[in-house]
Amino acid sequence: MSIVKTGTAGQLKVMIFENRQQLGEEAAQLVTEKINELLGKQESVNVIFAAAASQNEFLATLIKSDIDWKRVNAFHMDEYIGLPVGAKQHFSHFLGEQIFNKVPFANVFVLNGSTEDTEAECQRYTELLLKYPSDITCMGIGENTHLAFNDPFIADFNEDKLVKVVELAEESKQQQVNEDCFDHVSQVPAYAYTLTVPALLKAKAIYSMVPGPSKAEAVFHTLNAEISEQYPSTILRTLSNAYLFLDNESAGNIEMESQMSPITFN
Template sequence: MPLNDLADRLKVFPDRQALGETAAEEIAHRLRLILAEQHHARMIFAAAPSQTETLAALTRQPDIDWNRVTAFHMDEYLELQPEAPERFGNWLRTALFDQLPFAAVHYIDTTGAETPQASADRYAKLLLEDPIDIICLGIGMNGHLAFNDPPVADFTDPQAVKPVSLDQACREQQVADGCFPALADVPTTAITVTIPTLMSAAHLFCMVPGALKANAVRATVKEPLTIRWPSTILRTHPSCTIYTDVHAAALLDQDVRTAP
């Protein structure tokens, strides 16, 4: 796979708010261009505190016909009650999906009677009906994309969506982010969109603020392509922009840390 220099598409901001405002403006601009050329757009969203400022700013963007946009999310826990606020679908419903008049929102169902694999297969069928135009995502502390942690990440995964076991580093991040009070409360299994599905989207917008992500940002930009850091695969995508703040970019060379 050819590797692009993500440093050329890395934007560093003084704080999370500035990051979110600019990312939202650029996502909205791309979405308007897509809707000017085609009748409908399809987007996938990450659910995480790292996305909060961007999604809030996106709901304020003008002149977008959200009635022509179908939304998906990229992962969901398997061990939480349907009403649990920690569920990613519920988090996105509050932060975004109930704020805008989407044409449709498709949730990963992990609460019904079907098996995790059957639920993953059903969601994969929805995702694969048409191309994905835009994905708004983040990067985990261990470099995960969605819930593709290093032990389960596969750059050539034959599945579009799959059940996974969560790496301890990933689960610890959920506590560090304030999503759960203790590690014992964090589920150990989930369903995730796989890396090839993420990479198949036309445009990736990756928001990664905070000092806890500094090593992951460094690895994404500097490490060789490796599943030990799944986010390094982003360097093979022709249209991927990473938005960080000064804290997340702290381990990068000064010449890379050029503010937009």
């Protein structure tokens, strides 16, 4: 492991690695340890996954881990509304290729972005989340600091729902183009399902993998901005059970050697 720095920002534990491969491997190791720890105490473990390129190295390592997957239930945290059935841009398709179809989960619960009754779909997924309360959330942070599709100002730290329909911010749509999911922003659906911020943070442990230069500004705001819905990821600083994994590129705007650094380094 080539860890560069470790520290805390508020209550959030922060780890900075030389590159995204090392970041992904260490994150997978810690998630594996937590899953196995929980499996030693309970019959099953419920894990929420994010669908994004930032998760690639983490997921590729996690599927090789020694875990009793038949005792693990999988969820995902957001999904486009209105794409054709079978479209490769569906987040459930991405996660199917990366992990859902790679290991023998007890159950894989996905949001149905093709159903016309969005209210019923929110209720269906809410009931599943209540039946299988989340133990672990594995997430990224958007370029505009969104968590899942809880974009700035749409996010509600005190939301009473677990799942809702949201209109996507232009920054979130552009990020999907930047990550080669769509050729043009006009192709990105206007609406999506998302787990709410409280739903994501109900878990016993939260792991946020955020590599790459495109996330440097979001990381800066996550660690420096006032904790508010203007920058949704700032809420992570209030959580003692949350871990933020960065590489040298995503941590590029942090003044690591300065007294002004937002991180108290170990």
